[in-house]
Amino acid sequence: MPDAELQNNPQTRIADEGVTVSVATQSTVTAERESELLASVPTGLLINGEWRPAASGKTFDVEDPSTGKVLLSIADAGAEDGMAALDAAAAAQDSWAKVSPRERGEILRRAFELVTERAEDFALLMTLEMGKPLAEARGEVTYGAEFLRWFSEEAVRAFGRYSVSPEGKTRLLVQKKPVGPSLLITPWNFPLAMATRKVAPAVAAGCTMVLKSANLTPLTSQLFAAVMQEAGLPAGVLNVIPTSTAGATTGPLIKDARLRKLSFTGSTEVGRRLLTDASENVLRTSMELGGNAPFVVFEDADIDAAVAGAMIAKLRNMGEACTAANRFIVHESVADEFAEKFAAKMADMTTARGTEPESKVGPLIDAKSRDKVHELVSDALASGATAVVGGAPVDGPGYFYQPTILKGVTEGTRILSEEIFGPVAPIITFDTEDEAIRLANNTEYGLVAYVFTRDLNRGIRMGERLETGMLGLNAGVVSNAAAPFGGVKQSGLGREGGLEGIEEYLYTQYIGIADPYAG
Known part of the structure; x- marks a missing residue:
């Protein structure tokens, strides 16, 4: 359908990062509906499968940008909480990597179905904490959920290869293996899609994660993490640490040798600093930075x-x-x-x-x-x-x-x-x-x-x-x-989505096998 026709169709939406070509009729959301939804959002840190308060007991407020009023107060992670989250991710990595690709894919498929079932909840929550029109937020739910479905299918396609060496003396076995514990840092502007675009390929590849959501819009990530638990994701695989002090909380993680991957979406200025920090341990990095x-x-x-x-x-x-x-x-x-x-x-x-x-x-x-x-x-x-x-x-x-x-x-x-x-x-x-x-x-x-x-x-x-x-x-x-x-x-490194998306969370291992016909 041409763009002009899309523009004139009042019921048509394009689900691309929450794009809505035209706004369909929607009814006013009641205050009771908003309160009911907010009451269902976890307000703690998710560490090793449990929702808990910050070690310091501190919280921070999340505001509605259309009114300036506080929506919720949630746990404010510090450096101690960040390390606890990495401890959980590191402890779960070996067992999670051994889970079959099919089972990892099935968890993502169940998550896709649960997010789709709760589309109205996710859309309203994004509208409340980020401000976008509700119809546009519905578009982001469709777009964000699609990463769960896409990588549920890619989980079983992380192919290696087996071949005879050119001189015929050895056999070449190449396989793909999960990079390992990953730190995922998401921005505030697409609270669901940026989380699913990073979490889904990491789950598919067999990596455990620490997710640091944006302090301006952390609520959607909180609800999404709860859905991932409901979908069957084991404890410790996904840990979530909202914080008002990002550098102090994640800095020690980046310097820890157990962390093997950093994925960041945000400004080029911050991305440059993170790349410098990541160089100390030669971390695999994915950087989706600014644009013009x-x-x-x-x-x-x-x-x-x-x-x-x-x-x-x-x-x-x-x-x-x-x-x-x-x-x-x-x-x-x-x-x-x-x-x-x-x-x-x-x-x-x-x-x-x-x-x-x-x-x-x-x-x-x-x-x-x-x-x-x-x-x-x-x-x-x-x-x-x-x-x-x-x-x-x-x-x-x-x-x-x-x-x-x-x-x-x-x-x-x-x-x-x-x-x-x-x-x-x-x-x-x-x-x-x-x-x-x-x-x-x-x-x-x-x-x-x-x-x-x-x-x-x-x-x-x-x-x-x-x-x-x-x-x-x-x-x-x-x-x-x-x-x-x-x-x-300076718009970044690496790719998210597509066939390339899962490769960001895998490394290539080559095994040379002796000639089976020798001696």
Whole structure:
């Protein structure tokens, strides 16, 4: 189905990191329903199969970004708790690695079914703690659960090989083995999908885990861990340590020789520091870091389809996504038409608490994030850009920002070089294909790019010349559990999802066997 048709279908959703093309009618969620759900969320640390308080007895508050009110207080892990979690993971590693691939796959399949059964609970919980509209949160549940199903099938496909050596004197046996205890650090913007994208391949490969969820949105991980227990995951395989002091809690784990793998999703700045720390023990690392995605529109593009794609690529998660389109590089001959149609769509996006029926754009995660977005917008306006629509925070409670389009942005403006992480679309124009390539590649990041053109040869050329790990060709969405997700340059290392995802948690062992025909 073409993007434009998707955009006009009120019942259609694309489950890509919680993308919702259009918001279906939803009823207002009652306060009683919210309270009932929150009461079902574990508030302790999960260590060796038991929910327990932090050793210090400390807790921290989790807030609703649409109101600023406290949702729950949960246990605040410290260094002692982190080491207890690693102790449990290390103790469980040998026995867990011996569990058959089929059984590991069956646990993941049961988890997929349980998450799907509780889709409304997970969606509402994400909306409460992260702010995204409920319909979009439902999309994330579909997307996140798919990693459980995908890796339940991949668990039995970690193939090795057996062959005769070229000279015929020996036999070569190659097998895949679990890396071992893994530290998984997830971000706040996709509370379910980022947990399942890391936990599922680790489970499939036979690795035990310590999961450090984001302190801004830890509740979904808490509920997900409870579901993994219900699915039959043995004690010690998955340990969860929410904390308000990430570095102090996880730092000792990274320095411990028993830890063999670090998977992190977050900012490039933090990723660089973690890579330095991980080098001490030569840890296997997967780093999914920042992005600065170009969205290129050529003169021959279907403008309506490009606008539909832009809406998906920009407003995914209120723009709080590493895959969100950050720079709109539009051919000068169609820039006015694109901006006008894009602005008409953006102006129709209602900002409201994610549980409200009219909500199409939720709040940003906190005041600091909203202020950073406005700082970038203000700088662009001061540098000569004009706001076609939006351009300011929304008055009232919560951390809302108006969906914004900036036109006349010039090269060198901060908003083109820094990750916006908000519902703001700056437009810069180009004349030639070479100029578009130069502008698109003019960034330290290389996670994803989007290109709209009717010329297939040009699309192939763009794929070959763009410095990016992923490309959406005439599509505003690329993520899929069956596809390798990841970037190049300072957007990270490794891949999550696809055939490649499980390889991040396996190492290759070669066994040389003597010639069976000798002597």
